[in-house]
Amino acid sequence: MKLTTRGRYAVMAMADLALFKDKGPTSLTDISLRQNISLAYLEQIFIKLKNKNLVRSVRGAKGGYVLQNSPDEIKISNIISAVDEEIKMLNCKKESKKGCNNKSTKCITHNLWDQLDQHINNFFEKVKLEDLVRKNQTLNK
Amino acid sequence: MKLTTRGRYAVMAMADLALFKDKGPTSLTDISLRQNISLAYLEQIFIKLKNKNLVRSVRGAKGGYVLQNSPDEIKISNIISAVDEEIKMLNCKKESKKGCNNKSTKCITHNLWDQLDQHINNFFEKVKLEDLVRKNQTLNK
DNA sequence: TTCAATTCCTACTGTTTTAGTCTGAATTAA
DNA sequence: TTAATTCAGACTAAAACAGTAGGAATTGAA
Ligand code: SF4
Ligand code: SF4
Numbered sequence: 400m401k402l403t404t405r406g407r408y409a410v411m412a413m414a415d416l417a418l419f420k421d422k423g424p425t426s427l428t429d430i431s432l433r434q435n436i437s438l439a440y441l442e443q444i445f446i447k448l449k450n451k452n453l454v455r456s457v458r459g460a461k462g463g464y465v466l467q468n469s470p471d472e473i474k475i476s477n478i479i480s481a482v483d484e485e486i487k488m489l490n491c492k493k494e495s496k497k498g499c500n501n502k503s504t505k506c507i508t509h510n511l512w513d514q515l516d517q518h519i520n521n522f523f524e525k526v527k528l529e530d531l532v533r534k535n536q537t538l539n540k
Numbered sequence: 541m542k543l544t545t546r547g548r549y550a551v552m553a554m555a556d557l558a559l560f561k562d563k564g565p566t567s568l569t570d571i572s573l574r575q576n577i578s579l580a581y582l583e584q585i586f587i588k589l590k591n592k593n594l595v596r597s598v599r600g601a602k603g604g605y606v607l608q609n610s611p612d613e614i615k616i617s618n619i620i621s622a623v624d625e626e627i628k629m630l631n632c633k634k635e636s637k638k639g640c641n642n643k644s645t646k647c648i649t650h651n652l653w654d655q656l657d658q659h660i661n662n663f664f665e666k667v668k669l670e671d672l673v674r675k676n677q678t679l680n681k
Numbered sequence: 682t683t684c685a686a687t688t689c690c691t692a693c694t695g696t697t698t699t700a701g702t703c704t705g706a707a708t709t710a711a
Numbered sequence: 712t713t714a715a716t717t718c719a720g721a722c723t724a725a726a727a728c729a730g731t732a733g734g735a736a737t738t739g740a741a
Pocket of ligand 1: 505506507508509510512
């Protein structure tokens with residue numbers, strides 16, 4: 400797994416976007432102020448979100464970003480994997496060096512990490528942006 | 541959350557211990573060879589496991605480590621939290637600086653991280669060392 | 682009694698990752 | 712024309728990670 404502030408900020412920012420989605424493009428400046436996240440950092444993050452087609456940009460004054468899809472179609476997993484890369488437990492040894500590689504059999508804990516991985520991914524797959532915006536609501540399903 | 545090689549190694553080593561638990565104390569040298577983990581690193585890890593009373597040590601020649609409890613009583617969560625410290629999603633901003641602190645209301649994503657946290661912890665709570673040793677078995681419950 | 686195998690303890694270190702910052706360009710509404 | 716904005720990429724300080732290194736203490740066995 401991998402979950403850093405970038406991922407958290409991305410989710411916060413996307414939620415913010417969802418909240419104000421009827422008011423035209425939302426500028427990063429606004430998000431920066433509302434969510435208390437550095438503007439420059441947000442810019443970095445939004446480039447990635449844009450590349451993954453989660454948002455659409457409107458350049459120039461009065462510009463900003465707009466969600467590509469409606470909040471109930473955007474999975475949290477999409478957001479996080481867009482900015483944080485791999486959501487994998489099984490990095491173990493980066494292939495090359497020691498570890499599972501030379502031994503042909505998987506080590507005894509392999510299944511464990513694999514299942515945890517699925518577990519976490521399932522979680523993020525189930526939760527949609529919409530669920531965050533519909534506040535006070537329990538995310539349990 | 542927090543899961544590093546230390547945590548993984550710890551689980552592997554404990555599983556190894558469980559496998560050979562009937563053969564008296566298991567030395568770290570043995571584990572090192574079988575699991576392909578640096579001896580010095582294992583030592584570091586086992587100090588922690590010992591401090592958390594997960595294993596008992598036998599010093600001197602023919603010494604080694606022994607599980608404190610039977611494998612079906614040892615939760616994976618115990619092992620990981622013993623060596624990796626906090627298993628928390630909600631580190632956000634280390635209290636002091638920007639973030640949730642000054643705002644009295646929780647930010648919109650708070651629940652999300654909180655629930656993920658519980659989700660992961662539940663997972664590790666349910667799986668016991670025993671489950672790893674009983675190989676090829678599915679961990680799903 | 683000696684020695685080799687072991688745990689114990691603590692400090693150190695190289696590398697990678699994280700969490701940003703900084704600079705400057707391109708675009709466009711007003 | 713200008714101010715607000717996105718776009719792009721290089722840079723960096725600090726922290727975390729993944730181990731090493733060196734030596735002391737203990738003890739079973741030769
Ligand atoms: S076999 Fe073990 S070391 Fe290899 S990928 Fe699986 S868990 Fe990681
Ligand atoms: S309110 Fe937001 S910033 Fe504060 S702890 Fe919760 S998730 Fe983190």
